[in-house]
Amino acid sequence: MSVGSAAQPAAGAKAAGDGSRLFLFYNSPVGKKAVMAVTGLVGFGFVIGHMLGNLQIFLGPEVMNAYGMKLHETPPLLYGARTVLLGAVALHIIAALQLIKMNSDARPTKYAKVSPVTSSYASRTMWWSGPILGFFIVYHLLHFTSGAAHPNFTYQDAARHIPAPYENVVAGFSNPLVSLFYIIAMILLMLHINHGAWSLFQSLGLNHPRYTPLIRTVARTASYALLIGNCAIPLAVLAGVVK
Amino acid sequence: MKITLHVWRQKDRNAQGKLVRYECPNVSEHMSFLEMLDVLNEDLTTKGEDPVAFEHDCREGICGSCGIVINGVAHGPMPGTTVCQLHMRHFKDGDELYLEPWRAKAFPVMKDLIVDRGAFDRIIAAGGYISVPAGSAPDGNAIPVPKEDSDRAMDAAQCIGCGACVAACPNASASLFTSAKISHLGLLPQGQPERYERALNMVQQMTIEEFGACGNIGECEAVCPKRISIENIARMHRDYMNGAFSARPNAEAGSAG
């Protein structure tokens, strides 16, 4: 097949025997991708639920603020969800950075010409749609969760520090620049999920001619639903529909 | 017809390479791509220049020696076709083509369009075997194999080890190749004894060789001359995870056997 150089000897049957299983597992790209997939699935489930919760803004301030109140009055739910999500995001980012490095090291000399044959734009751009989403997540938390990046953050129950999501969202999105940034982030989320929500199954070893086409359709549909559902909120505020 | 080539020329492993422009004024549409390069090389030799080095052997699409990235596509524009089986009738008069070697850290360029694919050999050595009793040939049908399994194993076994999957992958991942080698043994009863250890060892070797990670992008499958499916990559992930968590180290294996 080729002229072999014995620079790196074959690993032999050693791998199955010694060393920490978890280390061995995570050390390979397959293990890192499994971590990406599980944490990405947590994120995927969250962004869907989060969008459905937020769409209640169209039902008026009472419903929206009552939803926020309910979350804050159920600490096990709120803090449980926050812990799982922060843990998942942290692991997702660590594995992503390692994979991005591994992949860029794997091709030190670039091609003069690259012409993709079948792959989607979304699949080839995960390595930058993801990191930008990371910055968006930080801004988003400072904006609507803590209020540190919100010029007029208000509370529905100041004593217990429970924010008023309806007023905060309307005030926040009234700034067209803020809305624009959210919309750009949602386009990136659409791209990231468009590929990610089917890719995660493949990473976990689930591919079957009977189900994979369906999974790919569901992933694509979910990504468009996220784009439309999430962008509807800043657009409705800018258009004065939600005020 | 007239074809303009920009060919990657590199003296040896350590030299700086560059794209060099060549005109091929009399290309027949009946020529194979490699025959066009043969003619170019004859011209270069007559002029006393160094011919373009490229790998080839069978020229019938079965050995896996050849491989050139043509205008950014491994093995060129025809799906399911090695570059030796690609004919000039698929190009137009006046076409300008960029010819580059497979690009991956694990495949260092040796000269011009030839890369060292020893990393593939070492991945195979790490697990591409089964345990069979030596001696006389086993009875042909002693072990029944369901037709569907043997078909899928044969599909995976078609991999000729050309390396186009690595070349086409934006991450220079060797997952399609490695998964084909893992699958064609792992799908058959004869491959069961080492199934999970094989996946562990071959994936580990793939990691050591510094190939990239699979992003499930699918460019590999699209350029593979043998149309190996990425379903094999999912099988590799399954077997690897199974192996990493459930396979027992040899010392722990049961003593009752």
Ligand code: HEM
């Ligand atoms: C809204 C939050 C996010 C969600 C829902 C999400 C979801 C996903 C999913 C489902 C995958 C597919 C995993 C697989 O192929 O097995 C993925 C891949 C990826 N994510 Fe995220 N992600 C999010 C944020 C991020 C962030 C903040 C980063 C930045 C570091 C990131 C970087 C990546 C990269 C680089 C990949 C591709 C990995 C590869 O194929 O090698 N993601 N993401």
Ligand code: SF4
């Ligand atoms: S999987 Fe296909 S592209 Fe990759 S080495 Fe085998 S035959 Fe070549």
Ligand code: FES
């Ligand atoms: S030369 Fe043998 S496959 Fe092309």
